[in-house]
Amino acid sequence: MVMKEELSILVQAQYPLIYLVTSEEERAEQTIEALAQTKPPRRVFIWTVTHGIVEYGQPRNVTQHNTVSPEAAIEWAIRQREPSIFVFKDLHPFIDSPAVTRWLRDAIASFKETQRTIVLMSPVQNVPIELEKEVVVLDYPLPDMSELNVVLSQQLELSRVRRTVTTEAREKLLKAALGLTRDEAEKVYRKAQVTSGRLTEAEVDIVLSEKKQLIRRNGILEYIEEDETLDAVGGLEELKHWLRQRSNAFTERAREYGLPQPKGMMILGVPGCGKSLIAKTTSRLWGLPLLRLDMGRVYDGSMVGRSEANLRNALKTAESISPAILFIDEIDKAFAGSSGSADSDGGTSSRIFGSFLTWMQEKTSPVFVMATANRVERLPGEFLRKGRFDEIFFVDLPNAEERKDIFRIHLSKRRTDITRFDLDQLVLVCDGFSGAEIEQALVAAMYEAFAQDREFTQLDIIAAIRATLPLSKTMQEQVTALRDWARQRARPAASSVAEYQRLEF
Ligand SMILES: Nc1ncnc2c1ncn2[C@@H]1O[C@H](COP(=O)(O)OP(=O)(O)O)[C@@H](O)[C@H]1O
Ligand SMILES: [Mg+2]
Incomplete structure (x- = not known):
């Protein structure tokens, strides 16, 4: 080691x-x-x-x-x-x-x-x-597979069911305990054994769910299970393509082929346009666990040096579970204090930020960082420098085609037959809406009709849209500034570049 x-x-x-x-x-x-x-x-x-x-x-x-x-x-x-x-x-x-x-x-x-x-x-x-x-x-790193193997062997020996465990099951049981300390692994194996009277492949789920609880207890990392797939995300074709292309990027085969391990990506963009959603669905697509790092919690604790210890521990856990996706949602909020001159927290956030960057730079373990941000001006410049992330994507407000896609997705989620809706008309009415606003309008229309004890219609949706003042209007300046910034520095997540440049309001 x-x-x-x-x-x-x-x-x-x-x-x-x-x-x-x-x-x-x-x-x-x-x-x-x-x-x-x-x-x-x-x-x-x-x-x-x-x-x-x-x-x-x-x-x-x-x-x-x-x-x-x-x-x-x-x-x-x-x-x-x-x-x-x-x-x-x-x-x-x-x-x-x-x-x-x-x-x-x-x-x-x-x-x-x-x-x-x-x-x-x-x-x-x-x-x-x-x-x-x-x-x-x-x-001091957490135990690796071979150290866990010792723990597992001891546990199996105690139960005298060793012969019944296949090599495959053994490997799965070991993998399921990665990220735990030796004592924790021992406890988790023992609990699985007590629960079902044996320790076989069928107990992998018990081990996994125990691990999720233990990881949650430290409060900074969280195991996220997302049921949605990439198909639940409307538009963002470029970004989807990029993600699909890397589906097998963490395999042995990719290493043998000579490909580097992907390091991470940053998804910047307008709020409510599917950044968090697409990040979460990547876990399914790639078949890797998704660990959410709560940066706000990293700063918790009054003790000097506590924040660093928190971050260090969380990263250590992520590394030991790798290959995994480390999801840092709205990273701009966490680093708000580190770029400005007003360092209200005595430099803690810039120190944390520094150690995070160092970790990203030096990490060799397959932990893919997936960060999202709504506001770029809060992010320190070093963060977005070329080479930190494999790619920086900009998620803009959905164009007409994308809005249609989003309508289709959200209507289909709620009704099996959606032929009675004229999507092309809806798309025209909701120009400047984000995906989240489209969804909200749809839900509002459903409430309206439900209260009147009838099925919702095209007109209900149009009325709900008309009653909404989208963020792109109320925060026009911010949205425009973000776009201007991103146009130069980030790759558009939507497919058609021409469409993207045409979009103005
Ligand atoms: N492109 C999209 N396709 C489908 N649904 C969307 C899209 N964008 C937003 N939504 C809906 O709005 C919700 C909030 O979006 P979210 O991903 O949290 O936005 P962001 O992280 O960009 O602020 C999603 O869970 C989804 O239901
Ligand atoms: Mg979000």
Whole structure:
């Protein structure tokens, strides 16, 4: 595993201070213990605020004297001469104290060119400025398939039904648990087994639904299941074509062919024109899970460094579930503060934004970012720079042909026979309407007729349209500005470019 190698290299290269971000202490400790065996062997000491310093593998009461306070513990570590790794668990609440920071700097100085390393292990990253240049931050990844395989095997062994599990079922059970910590995976397997008395391919769904709940609990990522397909989206032919073309882009076959992994796309455009809808239906089209990243929630929490930790965790989970689509709806809202001079949140949003961009730049895992935005002026320029996304699409108000398509889709959803409606007439009346406004007018017409206890008609729809003032009129300036901007920089999502340029109001 890449990260384990990196950690091993850092320790052997005598890096004095490593920050390991993880909530899985046990797994991480085992990794450290394993790498400590290599040349030269090192002793491993674990510090906690409850027990002070205890050597790895020793009972908790065999503690070094007076090492409960962080300062004393670091001082103790400095006095050791043997090759050692000192693991400090959850030092983050103390690290901002001037004395602790100073002791850490002293340790760094005294560890130079010795085989001694301090590893700070915490679920959240909190690095004081004084240490920023000295510390290497590493993310401990969630278990991969082979690690989960160990967990699954143990679970199957306990139930003695191992023989009945096919290789295929095993793989599905493993895949279903990707994105969970080792403990979570164990719990989920156990629950599936308890629920149905066995652990076979039939239990994959139990594992999956448990995973969805666990992921939801962290509150930032959400598993989305969309029943609609691409056919529920009217118009946007260029965009659909682009998406269809990439249906198999995440397969092994595509890699062998020499194609790069798609990185992501941005869908900009007028509100209510199907951006979120098309993003959600892509999940079905590509057969990949859709994970919605709630950027607003990333900022939640009062603790310093919390937002970064939130984002980091969410991205880590997405990566471990990959190939997957990471859906960031209305990303402009989240980054509203980062471009302007008024940095009201003390720079948090621009920091978050920076780490997100870095992640996008460096990610090698097949996580396809699908972002939507209604307003471009809020988005920082770096974001839209060529190469960040594979493509930036602009979704305009639907043209006549597209409006017809949208009417047909939404009428067909509600009535099996729609021949009694004159779509061409409807299309003319609703010039300047978004897809959402068309749908709303249709629903309004149905309510009207329903209240009068009769079937709705063409005239009801026309009346509802006439009663609506579309956004393109009430917010004409914004819409025009957005179009002017997009015309230069983004690719139109609708099929006919000529049509697109003709559209003015
Ligand atoms: N092009 C379209 N085709 C079919 N329905 C549409 C279209 N555009 C909008 N709608 C309807 O309006 C709803 C809201 O659209 P949405 O995708 O949320 O718009 P956006 O994200 O662009 O603001 C959709 O769920 C769908 O019912
Ligand atoms: Mg939307």
